Amino acid sequence: MLHSVSVGETLAAIPLVRALRHRYPPLPITVTTMTPTGSERVRWAFGNDVHHVYLPYDLPGAMSRFLDRVNPKLVIIMETELWPNLIKALHRRGIPLVVANARLSAHSAASYKRFSGFVSDIMRRITLIAAQNEEDDARFLELGLTKNQLEITGSLKFDISVTPELAMQACALRRQWAECRPVWIASSTHEGEETLLLQAHRQLLTRFPDLLLILVPRHPERFRVAREMTMKARFNYIMRSSGEVPSRSTQVVVGDTMGELMLLYGIADLAFVGGSLVARGGHNPLEAAAHAIPVLMGPHTLNFRNICSKLHEAGGLITVTDVPSLVRSVSALLSNEHYRLYYGRHAVHVLYQNQGALERLLNLLEPYLPKRSL
Known part of the structure; x- marks a missing residue:
């Protein structure tokens, strides 16, 4: 399952989803969004090749029912949408969570620090954060992530091309x-x-x-x-x-x-x-x-x-x-x-x-995905 909240995140996710479909053809992919414009972009990019639904509000009961229905084996969140109840539910169920193309502005980091205990508890439940650059990496570390939870991949937004x-x-x-x-x-x-x-x-x-x-x-x-x-x-x-x-x-x-x-x-x-x-x-x-x-x-x-x-x-x-x-x-x-x-x-x-983030991210995701047939 991949979550991209709106248009910008969906556009960054398109090369990733295409690469996953190419490398793992039998793998079913569910893409979730929160806005109609994000939904339109998913349908435009993939048609019926992926399943699209809206992610419910981050309420414990709603998230539990949603995960029961979708039953994901891996969840990828684009950029930095930190949903506490979703993160806790995934951790409880032993479902890996990867935050891809992650960024954290100085302003957001300062806001999170005001709730450092709560945020640190949430952070330790995330399997992996693939940060865009060293500045983002350092800010995530300050919020309680450990080095083995962090990798710098660069920005997926560079991995576009004119076909x-x-x-x-x-x-x-x-x-x-x-x-x-x-x-x-x-x-x-x-x-x-x-x-x-x-x-x-x-x-x-x-x-x-x-x-x-x-x-x-x-x-x-x-x-x-x-x-x-x-x-x-x-x-x-x-x-x-x-x-x-x-x-x-x-x-x-x-x-x-x-x-x-x-x-x-x-x-x-x-x-x-x-x-x-x-x-x-x-x-x-x-x-x-x-x-x-x-x-x-x-x-x-x-x-x-x-x-x-x-x-x-x-x-x-x-x-x-x-x-x-x-x-x-x-x-x-x-x-x-x-x-x-x-x-x-x-x-x-x-x-x-500055291209190459996609390949680096795919290599990081490999341990959480089915073995590829040669």
């Missing part, structure tokens, strides 16, 4: 949508960002009249809001779900479909990754980096601090702070191909340099 099939689809869609015009994408946007991005796009159109913006809100409930904002701002737009092909006069495509973000990145010349111009902590820039295109983000990148630091240090990430700086950066990238290629090349290089 040949996806590259072909993106190439075909680019020819169909915008063969001879520039395209930029603003992805995973939140309340307060779409307005700023549309203002920037209006200014950019004065210099690049053929420019196409693909605007993809983070959550499905914002699809309608983004459409209304785009319409109110008097842009010529279409919805991705309509199946229409953008005409030469189309200025904005509102991405209102699930599971297509990697494809849409593939037709863009550059990407702004949202949740970062507003204080939401930012979203994953590596999906854009995988396409070797420049990545822009606002200053709020707490959720991906280490990844963004690596990208920034390597010249693979441009930080913008407001509409004027966003317009300046996008203009510079669109008007200078060498500058654009430079940032795209450095972004994808960071991705390649």
Whole structure:
């Protein structure tokens, strides 16, 4: 059983689940989530190849009944969802629990320390934590984990790739949508960002009249809001779900479909990754980096601090702070191909340099899984 609470954790889990299915074909896999968007991503990625259910609230009776029904032989929790009653129930039943791709911010660690006795008791019941980096490793040790419960594997988020099939689809869609015009994408946007991005796009159109913006809100409930904002701002737009092909006069495509973000990145010349111009902590820039295109983000990148630091240090990430700086950066990238290629090349290089977490994690999981047939 693998638990990924929502979209971000589910995206990180996809390569792991695919690798487990490849290595252990007869192994039944149950994926649990807590949100409808996470559930949609599971269904999009695996269809009926895995069993999906929602994990119940962390109440003793509910967890006991759930485990009776699912009867897992191994439980993997993505990132750091520490559910006390689930952890206690698994320990009581002798079911191994592995926390994969684990991270622990300084803020979260400080919060946990206020309940050090309780947290230490929970920690000792976890079989293994596969931490993303040395900082996370040290914080888990401070909370009571022992060295033999901890391994540093790196971040699974680096273990993504553009498959040949996806590259072909993106190439075909680019020819169909915008063969001879520039395209930029603003992805995973939140309340307060779409307005700023549309203002920037209006200014950019004065210099690049053929420019196409693909605007993809983070959550499905914002699809309608983004459409209304785009319409109110008097842009010529279409919805991705309509199946229409953008005409030469189309200025904005509102991405209102699930599971297509990697494809849409593939037709863009550059990407702004949202949740970062507003204080939401930012979203994953590596999906854009995988396409070797420049990545822009606002200053709020707490959720991906280490990844963004690596990208920034390597010249693979441009930080913008407001509409004027966003317009300046996008203009510079669109008007200078060498500058654009430079940032795209450095972004994808960071991705390649830091891959390998998946293989390390699979090796750690091997003792808890059935023997592979040769």
